[in-house]
Amino acid sequence: MFSLLIRGALVIDGSNREPFRGDIAVEKGTIADVAPSIKGGGKAVVEADGLVAAPGFIDIHSHTDLSIFKHPLAESKALQGVTTEVIGNCGIGAFPVNDERRAVLNDYLKVHDFHLPSHGLSWNNFKQYADQLDRIGLGLNLAPLVTHGALRIAILETKDRTPSHKELESMKSLLTESLEQGAWGLSTGLIYPPGSFAKTEELVALAKIVARHGTLYASHIRGEGATLMEALDEAILVGKKSDVRVEVSHLKAMGKDNWGRSKEALLKLEKARQEGVDIAADQYPYEATSTSLTALVPPWTLAGGVDELLKRLASSKTTGRLQAEILREMNQRGGPNRIVIAEIGSAKNMGLSGKNVSEIGELWHCTPEVAVMRLLQEEKAAVGAVYFSLSEEDVVAILSSDQVSVGSDGMGMNAEEDSEKSTHPRSYGTFPRVLGAYAREKGTLSLTKAIYKMTGLVAGRVGLRNRGLIKPGFVADMVLFDPVTIQDRATFDHPHQYAAGIIHTWVNGYPVVHEGRITGNTPGKVLRKKKASS
Ligand SMILES: [Zn+2]
Known part of the structure; x- marks a missing residue:
């Protein structure tokens, strides 16, 4: 039986x-x-x-790292058919933790809307984090990556500089420790400080260790709009120099000026593969991105961490320069009326969730860039936003590639308990959307290929041998x-479906x-x- x-x-x-x-x-x-x-x-x-x-679908790009403590069943994922989530993406994650820099890591996670469990970050390394998760009882499997952001904070805080030889050795040994304990690789988030302060050589040095352990190097690359091709070149170079398996996270062509460049990007990856670099990508099937509102401020403003950012936002010396740079970045991402505020912490500003930055500017009688600065100041930089900055044509071109896995870039949520939070629908809809809207209705790809891109292909990338x-x-x-x-029901207006x-x-x-x-x-x-x- x-x-x-x-x-x-x-x-x-x-x-x-x-x-x-x-x-x-x-x-x-x-x-x-x-x-x-x-x-x-x-x-x-x-x-x-x-x-x-x-x-079961393997979500190669998840951010369930801390939400799992609140929602150990990860309902929004289980109801998509997801059985394993690869967490610790985009350089943002919960370990390693250096006791002296614990508060800095806390701030960093808050900026990215990661909500700390009530007991805080009560671990130092992968093993302790994993053991704690096993004790709470999980609905799904988790395969954590070490994150470059946490590694850098553990050794360099949020300093905007190259590590000394000794500091780099310390980062390498922390990385080695986590990989020896069973972590699945390393992720970088090269638009987010402090990850953005790293030069390519630092990435290569770390990637060599990742390669030695046969694990994955997943990168939110340095640019996804005007500098997409250069950023891909950097990811390819890291693969070439270190021999690591490279995953380009959430591949896209951001901003109207770059629409249509997905084909060029796919060709570049194909060419690199032909030259022997083991590189592929993943994608979520939506025309809008979602990340912290701090993505609009230039990296130099975040050197030294959130407190320094708040000082710079308040300083009259930097106002003019900051406004110009924020405006430029907003336009890159589709313009202020295509940037919608999502997650917001304070009761005072809660009503702004769901409004776009132009609307908030009108409400406050100021320009959109000034509204962004005021929001970041009032919320201590912890504001999430949705950016309508991608084209359907590119989404389809990338989805059609059988070298691109499906990954949500979302987190496990609970529709009832999270109903007040604004979020991106990808946390609820990614996998059924590919199967329903794209495979069945639009015929973008066959059901068989869609499933391969959620399972067999992903297991190979991550190194999961028997799943x-x-x-x-x-x-x-x-x-x-x-x-x-099969169908996704979560929308931008009503994501918790x-x-x-x-x-x-x-x-x-x-x-x-x-x-x-x-x-x-x-x-x-x-x-x-x-x-x-x-
Ligand atoms: Zn990312």
Whole structure:
């Protein structure tokens, strides 16, 4: 008797090969058999006529690092069919922590709308962070990356300079420690201070260590608009010089002047692959980006951290220069009327959430750039924003590539408990949107290819050896969905809407979604990468 038997599903196994109709048997959390017809019974039997069975989706680009303490079931992800999230992206994450710089890391995380658990950052390294997460009981699996932002803060605080030889050695040894403990690689966020203060040589030195451990180097590259090509060149160079596997995070062409350049970007990556660099990318399927409002201020203003930024915002000496640079960046991103305030902390300004920067300027009788400065000052830089700065044509071109994984760039949320928060719909809709809006309705790509880009392809990039395929011996991370009704429902106006069409989600063989509802089970765990030799 199997623990679970799925009968008569359309199996799309994650390898990009043709779908077939068949049964799937699970025993002890592992896929025991996949065949047109399996004899024997199951303690649980699911009749799956008309439904698609696929490997659980692996979200290669997630930011659930701290939200997981509040929502350990990561409901918005489980109801998309996600079973593993790669966290610690964009250089923003929770470890390593140097006791003397704990407050600096706290500030950094707050700027990026990461809400600290009530007990604060009560760990120092990957192992302690992972052990704590395992103790709270997780709905899904997490595969954390070490973040360059946290590494730099641990050694250099938020200083705008190159590390000395000794400091670089300290960063390298902290990175090595986390990788030895089982972290899945390193991420950089090269538009966000202090990551943006790093020169290419620093990245290469760290990437060599990542390569030695056979793990992933994921980069939010230095520019995604006017300087997209140069930024890609830097990522390629890091790959070339260090031999590391490179993932370009959330590939896009930002700002009207750059619309259409996605094709050039994809060609550049293809050329690098032909030259032997193991480089690919991921993407979320929306025309708007979302990040901290501090993305509008130039990096020099953030040297020394949030307190220094607030001083510079208040200083009459820098006002003129700051206004000009903020205006330029706003225009790069589509203009002030296409930048909408999302997350905001204070009760006083709560009503501004959902308004664009032009509207706020009118309300305050000032220019949009002055409104941005005032908002950052009043909220101590902790303001989230959504930027409508991408074109559908580019979204489709990038989505069509089978070298590009699907990743949400969102976090696990709970629609009821988070209902007051403004956010980007990608946290709720990414995967069903690709399957529904793009594969079924627009025909941008086949269902088989879409699933490959969420499973088999991703497992290979991350180095997850026994996940991402429906295949005997693989872990039973699986999703069963209705291909006719699968659809994202979260919108920019109403983001807290769970997706439709996910019937069952299993993590490590246990149901976390059953007949469309969260079960409350916590079979998830923090995955630790085993050493290559073991
Ligand atoms: Zn990013």
